[in-house]
Structure formats: structure tokens, C-alpha cells
Amino acid sequence: MCCGEGRLRLLMIIYSDRPLNRVSYARVMEERIAAQRMASQGTVPIEECVAVEEPLEIQINGSPWVTTMRTPGQDRELAIGLLYTEGILQNEDDITNIHLEDNVLMIEGEISAEGHTRGFLRSSSCGVCGSASLESVLARNPPKIPADTFTLQWGDIEKLVTKLNSSQSFFQSTGGMHAVAQFNENLEIINLAEDVGRHNAMDKIIGQSIDAMPHYRLGFLLSGRVSFEMVQKAVMVGSPCIVAIGAPTTLAIQLARQHGLTLIGFVREARFNVYTGAWRIKE
Template identity: 45%
Template sequence: MQLATGIKSKIVLHIRNGNQEKKADAIACEEPLEIKLAFGPAGQREHRSLAITMRTPGQDEVLALGFLFTEGIIGRATEVTGIRHVGQALSPESAENILLVELSPDTPVDFEQLNRHFYTSSSCGVCGKASIEMLRTVNLYYPQQGFPVFSLSQILSFQQQMSGKQNLFDQTGGIHAAASFDENGKLLFLQEDVGRHNAMDKLIGQTLRFGQFPMRNQAIMVSGRLSFELVQKAAMAGVPLLAAVGAPSSLAVELAESHGMTLIGFLRGKRFNVYCGQERVKL
């Protein structure tokens, strides 16, 4: 079977019912990506390293777009004039791992004001930020009050629509997903990554690239649990409804309430919990 980008094959020992067999297994890739910025007026351009994130290779450009947006560095796709890989990977069979993002000459970047160390891992998208309070203060868009409204059948269809598109998860079982849906509940985009925050950044970056922004008439569903940083990223994009297969944290609920979002957890089969913003759920 042809392995997709972002998947490696390894011979492992399978033990089933006391029987053992060595056979190939598909494993989700996790590799570092360094994001560098080129910015400043013509003739005075600077190149600075911004962040290193552990990600699943593939869709690196939309990952960078989404990351720059959710970190408050850009507010629209037109502020980025080019993205390209400029470095070689750690091993020959891996993808390139240094990405240079060219910002327009009039896009301001103040590394001192950022006041944070941008190191993230595949398990935590908030690692390295100076404080939670800084996250609270960076916001570009807010959801529209009470709009849109989704029916029960539309919300219950989210997971089913996602399951047919999660190619990396189907092959490895070790990958997160984030998907967007229009106001009629139809799937628009889906992105996968070993990091839940990377999957969200890829989704937001793809939406930016295709001009369907802000996301005030869309819903997002993610695999796994609902963490603070996922709510923050969705709120910055103006997302009115955020749902997940798993549970939200207390801080995630508090942030969603403060941003006027609808937050749904434990969306599985024919059930879910609405933690806030029930006015967008048509009962």
C-alpha cells in the first residue's frame, strides 16, 4: 500500500491472542519545523527565526499561515507575499524542515513586544508563551451574537463527515484532526497533524488562503479534548461554534463564554454536551 505524506512504515512485533508476528505498521510522522520570517522595508529586510514546532510534514505553508494569524503577527493572508522551504531535513527521507515566510514591507513585526519564546511541542500549543493573560488580549475577530444556528442533525453529522476524510488517522490511529463546516453543516476543510494545535492552525491557514475569512458563519470540530489554546485560536478567527469528541477544560469553557462562543463536548454518536452558547443550537 502506498503510504501518504506524513506516514512512515516500521516493522513491529504484533501480539494477538498469544500469537506473535513481525509485520509492517504505519506510524504518523513527527518532525520539527522551524518557521523563519523575512520582514521590513525594501533594502532593509531582516531574517529572524520565529518558532520551532513539532508537526506532521505536509501542509507546512497553511500551518505557517495559521500559526502567524493565531499568534497575532498577521491579520490577513495578503500580508504574506511568499512562503518557501529553505533548509534540508535531518534525514534524507524526511521533508524539508525550515520554512521562510516573506511578509509584505508594510507589515510591522516587533520581536521585543512579542515577549515570548515560541517553542511548541505536539502536546501543548501554549508552551513557551510568557503568560495566559497575553493570550487573552490578542483577538482579531469576534463571533456574531447568536448566529449562525445549527440543528441537532447538522451537529450530529459533524463526526460522521470527518471520519470519511481522516486519511492519516485511518492508516495510523495516531493523529489529530480539525474540520470546518458551513452554516448548513456541510464539511468545508479538514486538516490532520500529530499536534492538535497544529491541526487547528493548518485549518485556519487553509481558510485564510482560500479567502473564506473571517470564519463567523462556520463551525469547527476537533478530535480529542477541548483545550484553552484551541478555543483561543478559534475565537481569533471569529468561529461561533467549536465542538470536540472529548471534554473541555474549565479554562476553555471560561474563555468560550467570554468570547460569546458556543462550546460543545463529547460529540459522539447521537449525543453531546453544550457548555455555553446554547442559543446557536436549534432544539
């Protein structure tokens, strides 16, 4: 092991013991978040390493071009690769300057986004489109989610996930589908959709029940992880709860906390993590 590697390992050990602090030696890709682990033996406070999700706005010669939800790090490479695959950049020499400031990557050079000025937002699973600025992602007017109209028992969570798993017919046959379901307080699956994109499956669910907004008494079940746009969709329809087999990102947790949504992840046999809104889970 070289000296540099040894120092890096030492830094990782030191910072791993500091709760709720971000590692400072590099662009942060994970963050330690306080949560509650609920199991049959009881509830204990824990800290989980959560994947960081933050927006990155890419500007070309002073004009916003695209906003993408990503895990920070290698932002320059991300932008160059996206520009190349979109047919905007032919050679890296065409770029004269790249500067990153406050999650805005400014690119200058002999390049033009003319003909590509679709001003869209790419999520970490390509879920949210049609927005050209960071402000437009959060500047919505969602219904206020009531704090006391939806509760679950501790044992309900595993039952719900079991129902979801047994209902994923296309996943069972292909192994390549995400599933999203809506459920009520009686643990009944009201709607279910499968798609190669988790965001598409959730949009299908919302489309099926567009005439029953807001969804104050319906929660969402997700077969995978929880990124920002999944929480955003739930918030926009007034849903009070998301239960996911996978893990949430930092931005998903932040948005859920901001709107009083109960966010449950890492559901396994007889245990799960509650990241926000634990008051809705009765032991």
C-alpha cells in the first residue's frame, strides 16, 4: 500500500466515527443520516449511510441547458459525456472553460445548444422532465399532507411488501421491471403498475386515480430505491407515506421531512428503517 492510500484509509476511519458529518476530503457521495430501526425486539436509533442526491444545473455559454439530479462527483465528466452523447460537443478542445459553483456547472466554448434547447431536468432515474431551472423543481404548490389522517401498525409494513412482491407478475417473468402500488390503511392494494422505469410506474398509478386527488389516505409501495422525484410525485398528490424495499437518497429524505411525509426504506424480514414521519407507525 502506498503512503497516500494509507492516509486516505486513515481519514475514512476517522470520519466514519463522526455522526451526521460529511466526509470533507472529496466530493461527498454519501451522508450519514439519523433514522429509527424498527424490529420485533423494539425500536432503536441508528445512523445509515445514504446516497447523496443533489441537483446540478448545466449552463452553456451563460444559458441554462439542463438540470440533472445526480450524486456529486465527476460533474465535469458527467457534463462532457452528456454534451457528447447529445451531439452538442464534438471535441473537448471546443471547451474553453468549465467552472462549478453551488451546484451550477458553467461551460464556455465554441459550442452551441441551438437545436437542443429543450431545457429539461434529468433525474437520477430520468423521471422528471420539462423543467429548466432548479427553482422550478421545488416551486410547486402541493396539497398540505395532514399529520393525523393515516397510521400503520409496525407489523403492517412487512405484510405490505409481501403483497407487493407477490403481485409483480411481470417482474417474476422478466426480472427487469419496477413496481409501484398504492395501498390504504386496511392494507389493500388499490392500484399497481410495473414498468422498466420506477418513475413511469408511479406516473401510471397517479394517472389511474387522477380524479381522486388528493390522496390523503393512500400510501405508495416501491419495489426499489427512493429518489427525489419519487417523493416529489407523492407530495404532489398529497400521499402521506412511502414504503420502499430499497434505500432513499438524501434529497428524498429532505423533501419528505419538509412536507411531513412518512418515508420507510430498507424493508427486510421483520425490520425496516423509518427516515421521516415515525409518528404514523404504531408499535
